Amino acid sequence: MLSKEDFENFKTAIDTVVYIPELAWNDFKIQLQKKTIKKGEYIWREGQICNHLVFLKTGLVRSFSISDGKEITHTFYEKRNFFYDDYSFLSQNPCKKAYQALEGSELVLVSRTHLYSMYDKYKCFERLGRIAVEQAHIKMIQDVELLNKSSSEDNYKHLLSTNPSLIQRVPQKIIASYLNITSEHLSRIRLRISKG
Amino acid sequence: MLSKEDFENFKTAIDTVVYIPELAWNDFKIQLQKKTIKKGEYIWREGQICNHLVFLKTGLVRSFSISDGKEITHTFYEKRNFFYDDYSFLSQNPCKKAYQALEGSELVLVSRTHLYSMYDKYKCFERLGRIAVEQAHIKMIQDVELLNKSSSEDNYKHLLSTNPSLIQRVPQKIIASYLNITSEHLSRIRLRISKG
């Protein structure tokens, strides 16, 4: 079981979505697990079934897949956010992506079984589940829309303006794989931008 | 109110997701509305707020947006499916896409207000809402993955094999806009394929 401090942010993050009464919360929290992973380590690998919801307490994680021998980075997850492999968790098919820590990270794990039993027991959790997926869905719509913008240069500029710190923390080649371009091309884009 | 025949498929489509007891169903169905639209007409236009869930009884609908004066087709909706503008319905911001009938279509409309009151009243509807978004989300993940495949030719071939009838029913230029290529390029891809 976790210390009070451990799920401080966790509870806050949930409360912003829906109010969970004391009773339900106590029932929920006893099953939470804590885990620490180092830079480079994996939460899930391709082929595994995702059976946990993760709350990222601290750190930075990315999801990626390999296609034609090249890595494609799909998403970055930053601290104080929930995530799972949507596809695997919801459909119970094997993950098509891997989830790797880009920095040392602290996680809180919720097992799928436990979460689903909470759905059955408490309407507020059923609602939490609905709203969480809705939010994930909206985020995906926005992300996809973003990366469908015309040029790679615009995509990079947009990332620069919305999440400048990410570009500092993450190697260029991973940023490039996120933007769906080669690192050579990103290098040239950066050169072009710096010249104005 | 709708005739029995009118929501026959509708009820079936819901039952595959979650069981709705008689009482809840009767409460729900009284507010359903029917609507018929002709080819070329719109369900929602860009800038409107989407306040209805649609069940497409018959017909074919596409969503699209305009960027740099060019149409981009995002999704096709076929008969016996539910949809709404996810982004607008869930966030209550204006639609960024338009929804246009590609053929004469029959719709069943559920108002958002009514649906949300069903969420409040019945746990089974709360669950229906959750699972519906989960399914929409999984579908989007798969669609995005699909269209991120390497070449446009592969994308087109995949569409040909998974949904050949769509290519018969829909003008090439709309298929091209769905594949994110020009209609000229699609024409050449088709030529290449026909030659083997």
Next chain:
DNA sequence: TTTACTTATTGATATACATCAATGTATTTA
């Protein structure tokens, strides 16, 4: 049926990006 209008094909040229190869610059690791 003829006319107009939209949609599809084909050609010539331009552009954004990938690939491969070489070199330079950081970061680990010993």
Next chain:
DNA sequence: TAAATACATTGATGTATATCAATAAGTAAA
């Protein structure tokens, strides 16, 4: 600190796809 390894830059060249323009083939309207 030196050596090893990973990462970033730069250049030369190739390829997928866009753009513009002309023509052809369908489809709807008069």
